[in-house]
Amino acid sequence: MSMSSLQTPKQSLYDVVIVGGAMYGSSVAWFLTDNPDFDGSILVVERDPSYEFASTSHTNSCMRQQFSNEVNIRVSQFAAEFVKNFRQFMGGDERVPKLMLHSFGYMYLADNEEFAKTLQASQAVQQRMGAGTRYMTPEQILQDYPFYNLDDIIGGNHNLIDEGYFDGNTLFDWWKRSARERGAEYLSNEVVSMSRNASGTKVESVTLKSGETIACGTVVNASGPRAILTSRMLGIEIPVEPRKRYTFIFDAEQPLDRDLPLTIDPSGVHMRTDGKYYMAGCPPDEDPAVDYEDFAQDQSLWEEKVWPTIANRIPQFEAIKLVNSWAGHYAYNTLDQNAILGPHTEVSNFFFVNGFSGHGFQQSPAMGRGTAEFITYGEYRTIDLSSFSYERVVEGRMFEEKAVI
Known part of the structure; x- marks a missing residue:
C-alpha cells in the first residue's frame, strides 16, 4: 500500500478499533452497530481494501452441521438461521437480497x-x-x-x-455496507504498532502507517492469516x-x-x-x-x-x-484447528477473532455476534463461546473437534 493511498482517521479516539476489515472485521463491526446497548465509535482498519488476497475472497462458502463438538454445531445452526432469514436480520432492508x-x-x-x-x-x-x-x-x-x-x-x-453452500460474499458485502451506513468508519490504512498502559494490562493506542496515533477502548484482532503479526505488536504469540x-x-x-x-x-x-x-x-x-x-x-x-x-x-x-x-x-490454528476468541488473559481489552482454519465463513455470524456481546457486556449472552478462549492457548489445552477438513 503506497503512502499516497492511505486514508487518515476522522477522530483521535475510538471506542473499538478493529484490525482487519474482511469477513470477521465486518462481522464484529456490524453486530456492534446492531446491538442496541452499544453506542460507541468503531474504526475498521484494512490494509487491502480490494480484499484481493484476503481469505474472504478465496472462500468456498460452505456450511455444515457435521461437527463432533456441541458448540460448533450450535454456531453453525445460528449461521443457517441467519442466512435463511438474512433480510430480517438486516433490519428488513428491502435492498438486502434473500440468500x-x-x-x-x-x-x-x-x-x-x-x-x-x-x-x-x-x-x-x-x-x-x-x-x-x-x-x-x-x-x-x-x-x-x-x-x-x-x-x-x-x-x-x-x-x-x-x-x-451459501453466498458468503453477499453476507460480507452487506455487513460492510450496513456497518458503514450505521457509522462504523472504514479506513484504507495499516496498524503498524500498539502501546500498552504502564501496568501492561490494556492497549492504550494504535499507530497507523500514515503516522497517526489513535487512542482506543478496545482492539479486535481480525487479521485473518496475518493474526500473529498483529498480536506481536503487543508481544503476544498465537498459534496461527x-x-x-x-x-x-x-x-x-x-x-x-x-x-x-x-x-x-x-x-x-x-x-x-x-x-x-x-x-x-x-x-x-x-x-x-x-x-x-x-x-x-x-x-x-x-x-x-x-x-x-x-x-x-x-x-x-x-x-x-x-x-x-x-x-x-x-488462518490455520496449529494447536487444534479451531477459533481463538475473546479477550487476552492479561491485556483485557485486546480481543481475538482468529485461527478459524477453514470454517470461518460459516462461523462468522455467531462469532461476530458473540464478540460484540463480550465487548458490550463483558460476557457472552446467546451462545457460550468461552471454550474458544485464549486461555486454552496459554495452557496448551486443545479444543477437541474431530470433524476438521
Whole structure:
C-alpha cells in the first residue's frame, strides 16, 4: 500500500478499533452497530481494501452441521438461521437480497472401522442437537447416489438439512455496507504498532502507517492469516499461521443427474456441485506455513492427486476438464484447528477473532455476534463461546473437534 493511498482517521479516539476489515472485521463491526446497548465509535482498519488476497475472497462458502463438538454445531445452526432469514436480520432492508442455503449436504466417507466409529459417535451428538445427520451403509448411500464407487467404503455420514453452500460474499458485502451506513468508519490504512498502559494490562493506542496515533477502548484482532503479526505488536504469540489451500473448478463431459454432496474422500480430497460445474479441493501432502504473499498454484496436485481421486470415486467423472483454479490461505490454528476468541488473559481489552482454519465463513455470524456481546457486556449472552478462549492457548489445552477438513 503506497503512502499516497492511505486514508487518515476522522477522530483521535475510538471506542473499538478493529484490525482487519474482511469477513470477521465486518462481522464484529456490524453486530456492534446492531446491538442496541452499544453506542460507541468503531474504526475498521484494512490494509487491502480490494480484499484481493484476503481469505474472504478465496472462500468456498460452505456450511455444515457435521461437527463432533456441541458448540460448533450450535454456531453453525445460528449461521443457517441467519442466512435463511438474512433480510430480517438486516433490519428488513428491502435492498438486502434473500440468500439461499443450497442444502446438498456433506458426505463423509469412512474406509476404516476407526473412522466409521468416529462418524457414528458424531452423528449421535448431531442428532441430539437437532441436526438431520444419518449414518449410512454403502448400500444406503448408493440408493441415494448411485454414481459413487464405494468398493473401499464401509460407511458414511450425510445430512440434507441446513448443510451445503451459501453466498458468503453477499453476507460480507452487506455487513460492510450496513456497518458503514450505521457509522462504523472504514479506513484504507495499516496498524503498524500498539502501546500498552504502564501496568501492561490494556492497549492504550494504535499507530497507523500514515503516522497517526489513535487512542482506543478496545482492539479486535481480525487479521485473518496475518493474526500473529498483529498480536506481536503487543508481544503476544498465537498459534496461527497461513497455510495454502487449493480450489479447482471442473466441467464434466457426463454431468451427474443430481446434486453432488460435498464429498470428503478418505484421501483428503473433497468435491461438490458448483452451479453447472463442480468444485474440488484439498490440502497439499506437505503442509507447511507459507509466506503471506505466496499464492502460487501447484498444478501437479490436480494431475497427481485430485483428478485421479475424483475419477476413482465417481467413475462418471473419467472425462473432466479443469476450468479454473486458485490458491488461498487458511488462518490455520496449529494447536487444534479451531477459533481463538475473546479477550487476552492479561491485556483485557485486546480481543481475538482468529485461527478459524477453514470454517470461518460459516462461523462468522455467531462469532461476530458473540464478540460484540463480550465487548458490550463483558460476557457472552446467546451462545457460550468461552471454550474458544485464549486461555486454552496459554495452557496448551486443545479444543477437541474431530470433524476438521
